Amino acid sequence: MKTVPSRQNASEVPILKIDNLTVFRSGKLVLKGINLSINKGEFVGLVGPNGSGKSTLLLSIVGVLKPQKGNIKVYDYAPLSRNLHGKIGWVSQAAANLPQDTRITVRELVHLGTLNAKNLFSLSNKKRRKKVNLAIKMVGLQDFENMDVARLSGGQRQRAVIARALATEAEFILFDEPLVGMDRNSRNSLLKLLDKLCHDGGKTILMVSHDLTAIRQTAHRMIFLEETINFDGPAEDFPELEKLANLRGIHHVHGDDNNSDQTVEKEGKLW
Ligand SMILES: Nc1ncnc2c1ncn2[C@@H]1O[C@H](COP(=O)(O)OP(=O)(O)O)[C@@H](O)[C@H]1O
Numbered sequence: 116m117k118t119v120p121s122r123q124n125a126s127e128v129p130i131l132k133i134d135n136l137t138v139f140r141s142g143k144l145v146l147k148g149i150n151l152s153i154n155k156g157e158f159v160g161l162v163g164p165n166g167s168g169k170s171t172l173l174l175s176i177v178g179v180l181k182p183q184k185g186n187i188k189v190y191d192y193a194p195l196s197r198n199l200h201g202k203i204g205w206v207s208q209a210a211a212n213l214p215q216d217t218r219i220t221v222r223e224l225v226h227l228g229t230l231n232a233k234n235l236f237s238l239s240n241k242k243r244r245k246k247v248n249l250a251i252k253m254v255g256l257q258d259f260e261n262m263d264v265a266r267l268s269g270g271q272r273q274r275a276v277i278a279r280a281l282a283t284e285a286e287f288i289l290f291d292e293p294l295v296g297m298d299r300n301s302r303n304s305l306l307k308l309l310d311k312l313c314h315d316g317g318k319t320i321l322m323v324s325h326d327l328t329a330i331r332q333t334a335h336r337m338i339f340l341e342e343t344i345n346f347d348g349p350a351e352d353f354p355e356l357e358k359l360a361n362l363r364g365i366h367h368v369h370g371d372d373n374n375s376d377q378t379v380e381k382e383g384k385l386w
Protein backbone atom coordinates (compact mmCIF):
# COMPACT_ATOMS: atom_id res chain seq x y z
CA MET A 116 0.00 0.00 0.00
CA LYS A 117 1.17 3.45 -0.86
CA THR A 118 2.01 5.65 2.07
CA VAL A 119 0.52 9.08 2.01
CA PRO A 120 2.26 12.09 3.51
CA SER A 121 0.60 12.64 6.83
CA ARG A 122 -0.92 16.07 6.41
CA GLN A 123 -1.30 16.07 2.70
CA ASN A 124 -4.55 17.95 2.53
CA ALA A 125 -4.46 19.69 5.83
CA SER A 126 -4.22 23.42 5.69
CA GLU A 127 -2.21 25.54 8.02
CA VAL A 128 -5.33 26.97 9.58
CA PRO A 129 -5.11 26.13 13.27
CA ILE A 130 -8.28 24.74 14.78
CA LEU A 131 -6.97 23.56 18.13
CA LYS A 132 -4.02 24.76 20.11
CA ILE A 133 -3.18 23.34 23.52
CA ASP A 134 -0.23 24.60 25.54
CA ASN A 135 1.18 22.84 28.55
CA LEU A 136 -2.14 21.51 29.77
CA THR A 137 -2.49 19.91 33.21
CA VAL A 138 -5.79 18.47 34.41
CA PHE A 139 -6.62 16.98 37.79
CA ARG A 140 -9.85 15.10 38.47
CA SER A 141 -10.94 14.64 42.07
CA GLY A 142 -7.44 15.55 43.19
CA LYS A 143 -5.77 13.00 40.91
CA LEU A 144 -3.39 14.07 38.17
CA VAL A 145 -4.86 12.85 34.87
CA LEU A 146 -3.16 14.95 32.19
CA LYS A 147 0.19 16.62 32.36
CA GLY A 148 2.25 18.79 30.00
CA ILE A 149 -0.01 18.32 26.98
CA ASN A 150 1.01 20.33 23.92
CA LEU A 151 -1.08 19.77 20.83
CA SER A 152 -1.96 21.65 17.67
CA ILE A 153 -4.46 20.48 15.09
CA ASN A 154 -5.01 22.18 11.75
CA LYS A 155 -8.13 22.33 9.63
CA GLY A 156 -8.66 19.20 7.57
CA GLU A 157 -6.71 16.87 9.81
CA PHE A 158 -8.11 13.50 10.90
CA VAL A 159 -6.32 12.64 14.12
CA GLY A 160 -6.59 9.30 15.93
CA LEU A 161 -6.18 9.39 19.71
CA VAL A 162 -5.25 6.09 21.37
CA GLY A 163 -3.97 4.91 24.73
CA PRO A 164 -4.74 2.43 27.50
CA ASN A 165 -7.92 2.58 29.56
CA GLY A 166 -7.86 5.42 32.02
CA SER A 167 -5.02 7.20 30.22
CA GLY A 168 -6.94 10.47 29.97
CA LYS A 169 -8.38 10.35 26.43
CA SER A 170 -11.93 11.29 27.41
CA THR A 171 -10.55 13.82 29.89
CA LEU A 172 -8.68 15.51 27.06
CA LEU A 173 -11.82 15.73 24.92
CA LEU A 174 -13.88 17.05 27.83
CA SER A 175 -11.24 19.69 28.45
CA ILE A 176 -11.31 20.75 24.80
CA VAL A 177 -15.06 21.31 24.89
CA GLY A 178 -14.72 23.17 28.19
CA VAL A 179 -16.58 20.75 30.44
CA LEU A 180 -13.44 20.25 32.51
CA LYS A 181 -11.33 23.17 33.62
CA PRO A 182 -7.56 22.80 33.39
CA GLN A 183 -5.44 23.44 36.46
CA LYS A 184 -2.68 24.72 34.26
CA GLY A 185 -2.13 25.56 30.62
CA ASN A 186 -4.18 26.95 27.84
CA ILE A 187 -6.67 25.63 25.28
CA LYS A 188 -7.78 27.56 22.25
CA VAL A 189 -10.24 26.45 19.61
CA TYR A 190 -10.20 28.80 16.61
CA ASP A 191 -8.34 31.18 18.86
CA TYR A 192 -11.17 31.21 21.40
CA ALA A 193 -11.35 29.74 24.88
CA PRO A 194 -13.58 26.63 25.15
CA LEU A 195 -17.23 27.54 25.79
CA SER A 196 -16.72 30.91 24.13
CA ARG A 197 -19.87 32.20 22.51
CA ASN A 198 -17.96 32.46 19.24
CA LEU A 199 -17.61 28.70 19.15
CA HIS A 200 -21.32 28.11 19.33
CA GLY A 201 -22.24 25.28 16.96
CA LYS A 202 -18.70 24.87 15.68
CA ILE A 203 -17.67 21.94 17.86
CA GLY A 204 -19.39 18.58 17.67
CA TRP A 205 -19.07 15.75 20.13
CA VAL A 206 -20.07 12.11 19.69
CA SER A 207 -19.50 9.58 22.42
CA GLN A 208 -20.18 5.90 22.79
CA ALA A 209 -22.71 6.79 25.46
CA ALA A 210 -24.55 9.08 23.08
CA ALA A 211 -26.05 6.01 21.42
CA ASN A 212 -27.32 4.65 24.73
CA LEU A 213 -30.63 6.40 24.62
CA PRO A 214 -33.12 5.37 27.28
CA GLN A 215 -35.12 2.34 26.17
CA ASP A 216 -38.39 4.22 26.33
CA THR A 217 -37.23 7.07 24.11
CA ARG A 218 -39.53 7.14 21.10
CA ILE A 219 -37.67 8.96 18.38
CA THR A 220 -37.02 7.96 14.80
CA VAL A 221 -33.66 8.16 13.08
CA ARG A 222 -34.93 11.03 10.97
CA GLU A 223 -36.19 12.95 13.98
CA LEU A 224 -32.93 12.43 15.84
CA VAL A 225 -30.87 13.68 12.90
CA HIS A 226 -33.27 16.59 12.45
CA LEU A 227 -32.44 17.69 16.00
CA GLY A 228 -28.86 18.07 14.85
CA THR A 229 -29.86 20.81 12.43
CA LEU A 230 -31.31 22.97 15.19
CA ASN A 231 -29.20 25.47 16.98
CA ALA A 232 -29.84 28.74 18.75
CA LYS A 233 -28.72 30.71 15.74
CA ASN A 234 -30.69 29.08 12.98
CA LEU A 235 -33.79 27.95 14.86
CA PHE A 236 -35.99 30.28 12.87
CA SER A 237 -33.81 31.21 9.94
CA LEU A 238 -33.05 27.95 8.18
CA SER A 239 -35.78 26.98 5.74
CA ASN A 240 -37.48 23.63 6.06
CA LYS A 241 -36.23 22.69 2.65
CA LYS A 242 -32.62 23.35 3.61
CA ARG A 243 -33.09 21.49 6.84
CA ARG A 244 -34.57 18.50 5.03
CA LYS A 245 -31.65 18.50 2.64
CA LYS A 246 -29.15 18.43 5.48
CA VAL A 247 -31.03 15.63 7.20
CA ASN A 248 -31.24 13.57 4.00
CA LEU A 249 -27.57 14.02 3.30
CA ALA A 250 -26.47 13.08 6.81
CA ILE A 251 -28.66 9.96 6.83
CA LYS A 252 -27.29 8.96 3.45
CA MET A 253 -23.71 9.52 4.57
CA VAL A 254 -24.05 6.94 7.31
CA GLY A 255 -26.09 4.58 5.14
CA LEU A 256 -29.28 4.56 7.20
CA GLN A 257 -31.73 5.49 4.41
CA ASP A 258 -33.64 2.25 4.84
CA PHE A 259 -34.06 2.83 8.55
CA GLU A 260 -34.86 6.52 8.67
CA ASN A 261 -38.38 6.04 9.94
CA MET A 262 -37.52 3.41 12.48
CA ASP A 263 -37.37 4.13 16.19
CA VAL A 264 -33.78 4.54 17.28
CA ALA A 265 -34.43 2.13 20.17
CA ARG A 266 -35.13 -0.65 17.67
CA LEU A 267 -31.83 -0.32 15.84
CA SER A 268 -28.78 -2.47 16.48
CA GLY A 269 -25.97 -0.94 18.53
CA GLY A 270 -23.94 -0.15 15.41
CA GLN A 271 -26.88 1.42 13.61
CA ARG A 272 -27.66 3.52 16.63
CA GLN A 273 -24.09 4.68 16.67
CA ARG A 274 -24.39 5.66 13.03
CA ALA A 275 -27.59 7.55 13.81
CA VAL A 276 -25.87 9.70 16.45
CA ILE A 277 -22.98 10.29 14.05
CA ALA A 278 -25.50 11.43 11.44
CA ARG A 279 -26.90 13.85 13.97
CA ALA A 280 -23.40 15.29 14.44
CA LEU A 281 -22.93 15.52 10.67
CA ALA A 282 -26.21 17.39 10.31
CA THR A 283 -24.92 20.13 12.59
CA GLU A 284 -22.70 22.85 11.28
CA ALA A 285 -19.84 21.70 13.49
CA GLU A 286 -16.51 21.93 11.75
CA PHE A 287 -14.44 20.36 14.47
CA ILE A 288 -15.86 17.02 15.62
CA LEU A 289 -14.62 15.10 18.61
CA PHE A 290 -15.41 11.41 18.68
CA ASP A 291 -15.04 9.38 21.84
CA GLU A 292 -15.01 5.72 20.83
CA PRO A 293 -17.75 5.96 18.24
CA LEU A 294 -17.01 2.58 16.68
CA VAL A 295 -18.05 0.40 19.59
CA GLY A 296 -20.72 -2.12 18.65
CA MET A 297 -20.21 -1.75 14.92
CA ASP A 298 -19.22 -4.62 12.68
CA ARG A 299 -16.00 -4.35 10.73
CA ASN A 300 -17.63 -3.37 7.43
CA SER A 301 -19.67 -0.53 8.80
CA ARG A 302 -16.71 0.58 10.89
CA ASN A 303 -14.48 0.76 7.84
CA SER A 304 -17.04 2.51 5.69
CA LEU A 305 -17.71 5.02 8.42
CA LEU A 306 -14.01 5.76 8.85
CA LYS A 307 -13.67 6.25 5.10
CA LEU A 308 -16.58 8.62 5.17
CA LEU A 309 -15.08 10.64 8.03
CA ASP A 310 -11.75 10.75 6.22
CA LYS A 311 -13.48 12.12 3.14
CA LEU A 312 -15.21 14.75 5.24
CA CYS A 313 -11.81 15.95 6.41
CA HIS A 314 -10.23 15.88 2.94
CA ASP A 315 -13.08 17.36 0.95
CA GLY A 316 -15.66 18.61 3.42
CA GLY A 317 -13.54 21.00 5.45
CA LYS A 318 -14.13 19.11 8.70
CA THR A 319 -11.50 18.42 11.30
CA ILE A 320 -11.71 15.30 13.44
CA LEU A 321 -10.14 14.12 16.66
CA MET A 322 -11.20 10.54 17.33
CA VAL A 323 -10.58 8.27 20.29
CA SER A 324 -10.71 4.64 19.28
CA HIS A 325 -9.94 1.23 20.69
CA ASP A 326 -9.75 -0.18 17.20
CA LEU A 327 -6.09 0.53 16.64
CA THR A 328 -5.92 -1.26 13.30
CA ALA A 329 -8.86 0.59 11.79
CA ILE A 330 -7.97 4.03 13.09
CA ARG A 331 -4.37 3.70 12.04
CA GLN A 332 -5.38 2.80 8.51
CA THR A 333 -7.57 5.86 8.18
CA ALA A 334 -6.31 8.69 10.35
CA HIS A 335 -3.55 10.88 8.94
CA ARG A 336 -2.01 11.40 12.29
CA MET A 337 -1.89 9.37 15.48
CA ILE A 338 -1.50 10.40 19.08
CA PHE A 339 -0.63 8.01 21.87
CA LEU A 340 -1.68 9.41 25.21
CA GLU A 341 -0.86 8.17 28.64
CA GLU A 342 -1.13 11.08 31.02
CA THR A 343 1.02 12.95 28.54
CA ILE A 344 1.54 12.61 24.79
CA ASN A 345 4.10 9.88 24.10
CA PHE A 346 3.72 9.76 20.35
CA ASP A 347 2.40 12.32 17.89
CA GLY A 348 3.12 11.79 14.23
CA PRO A 349 2.05 10.40 10.87
CA ALA A 350 -0.08 7.26 11.17
CA GLU A 351 2.37 5.31 9.04
CA ASP A 352 5.08 5.93 11.64
CA PHE A 353 2.94 4.74 14.52
CA PRO A 354 4.80 1.90 16.24
CA GLU A 355 3.71 -1.72 16.09
CA LEU A 356 1.89 -3.03 19.14
CA GLU A 357 4.92 -4.76 20.61
CA LYS A 358 6.93 -1.57 20.33
CA LEU A 359 4.29 0.35 22.18
CA ALA A 360 5.57 -1.15 25.41
CA ASN A 361 8.78 0.79 24.82
CA LEU A 362 6.83 3.87 23.99
CA ARG A 363 5.15 3.58 27.33
CA GLY A 364 8.61 3.45 28.86
CA ILE A 365 9.29 6.94 27.54
CA HIS A 366 6.61 8.07 29.89
CA HIS A 367 8.87 7.27 32.84
CA VAL A 368 11.91 8.93 31.33
CA HIS A 369 10.02 12.18 30.99
CA GLY A 370 8.02 11.82 34.19
CA ASP A 371 9.12 14.28 36.80
CA ASP A 372 7.35 12.62 39.65
CA ASN A 373 7.21 9.03 40.83
CA ASN A 374 3.45 8.72 40.81
CA SER A 375 3.29 7.90 37.14
CA ASP A 376 3.98 4.24 37.88
CA GLN A 377 0.54 3.79 39.30
CA THR A 378 -1.06 4.29 35.91
CA VAL A 379 0.82 1.42 34.30
CA GLU A 380 -1.31 -1.65 33.91
CA LYS A 381 0.18 -5.05 34.48
CA GLU A 382 -1.77 -7.19 32.05
CA GLY A 383 0.70 -6.52 29.26
CA LYS A 384 -2.09 -5.47 27.00
CA LEU A 385 -2.99 -1.99 25.99
CA TRP A 386 -6.41 -2.45 24.50
N1 LIG B 1 -15.38 11.94 37.17
C1 LIG B 1 -14.14 11.58 37.53
N2 LIG B 1 -13.62 11.90 38.74
C2 LIG B 1 -12.41 11.55 39.06
N3 LIG B 1 -11.56 10.86 38.29
C3 LIG B 1 -12.01 10.51 37.10
C4 LIG B 1 -13.31 10.85 36.65
N4 LIG B 1 -13.47 10.36 35.42
C5 LIG B 1 -12.33 9.75 35.11
N5 LIG B 1 -11.46 9.83 36.11
C6 LIG B 1 -10.10 9.29 36.16
O1 LIG B 1 -9.33 9.99 35.21
C7 LIG B 1 -8.44 9.09 34.56
C8 LIG B 1 -8.62 9.20 33.08
O2 LIG B 1 -9.94 8.85 32.73
P1 LIG B 1 -10.47 8.96 31.24
O3 LIG B 1 -10.10 10.29 30.70
O4 LIG B 1 -11.91 8.61 31.28
O5 LIG B 1 -9.60 7.84 30.52
P2 LIG B 1 -9.79 7.14 29.09
O6 LIG B 1 -10.86 7.87 28.36
O7 LIG B 1 -8.44 7.23 28.46
O8 LIG B 1 -10.13 5.72 29.37
C9 LIG B 1 -8.74 7.70 35.12
O9 LIG B 1 -7.80 7.41 36.10
C10 LIG B 1 -10.10 7.85 35.72
O10 LIG B 1 -10.24 7.00 36.81
Ligand SMILES: [Mg+2]
Nearest residue numbers: 169170171291
Ligand atom coordinates in the same frame (compact mmCIF):
# COMPACT_ATOMS: atom_id res chain seq x y z
MG1 LIG C 1 -12.68 7.25 27.62
